[in-house]
Amino acid sequence: MSESNIKIENVVASTELAEESKNMSEYNIKIENVVASTKLAEEFDLIKIEAEFEGAEYNKQKFPGLVYRVTDPKAAFLVFTSGKVVCTGAKNVADVHIVIGNMAKKLNGIGIETIADPEITVQNIVASADLHATLNLNAIAIGLGLENIEYEPEQFPGLVYRIADPKVVVLIFSSGKLVVTGGKSPAHCDQGVEVVRQQLDNMGLL
Structure with missing residues (x-):
């Protein structure tokens, strides 16, 4: 691989890392x-x-x-x-x-x-986050697949989303607030928030 290609890859990697850091602070992730x-x-x-x-x-x-x-x-x-x-x-x-x-x-x-x-x-690490958006939990429940979530608004106002990688559970609320639990490291909580953000963004629900 040429030196110029390595430099380009390093710039891309640095940009992605900076963007991820920005996302984490943007969503007020707090342990x-x-x-x-x-x-x-x-x-x-x-x-x-x-x-x-x-x-x-x-x-x-x-x-x-x-x-x-x-x-x-x-x-x-x-x-x-x-x-x-x-x-x-x-x-x-x-x-x-x-x-x-x-x-x-x-x-x-x-x-x-x-x-x-x-x-x-x-x-276990429990963290909170805020997507700064009003969410349609009914649409999210359908979009994420009923096999991956629990949503019974008569019993609990949040949607329970179980993520396989990282292995965490995210509680999603219509206010845009998230609670991440089950993480073994702060990075797991950050990744759990990012998975939810990407999923909702991909479905046009964020």
Whole structure:
């Protein structure tokens, strides 16, 4: 391939990337919640943690885990006797790593040994977006194919669209608002919004 062709391809790729970035900001894509899990210890004494952590809540009869909320960054933990911890409520993946690290230090501070460098798995990312258009959900339901969607306006005002790649679920509302759930990374949410935008644009419904 000639040098001139490579330069042309690079320009095209840069233009496409810039356009995609513009689209993502244009549609106000915002991460609302990141749910992640990890194993911080071989086991936890939840009664001890409840006694030592101010604001911790543990009622074995109602729920098998301890609930503990933090404010900087804002998140909530579900802590189980198995040593597993679920973190929810964070607004980005970086904050998940920060609050889990802080949690480990706090546990160490009350004499509980934790696993060094625990593997953190993002289970679900929920994001919102806005297509800035009024949508005809009946037409969208027909256009996307009834096998790919759930739309029962008597029970729920949004249309549920399941996308195979990336594997996410997008809730589409007539106001043009979208909610993307099931993503394992922020990129999955961005891609889910772009799939919906392209589909609606191709059908002339956007």
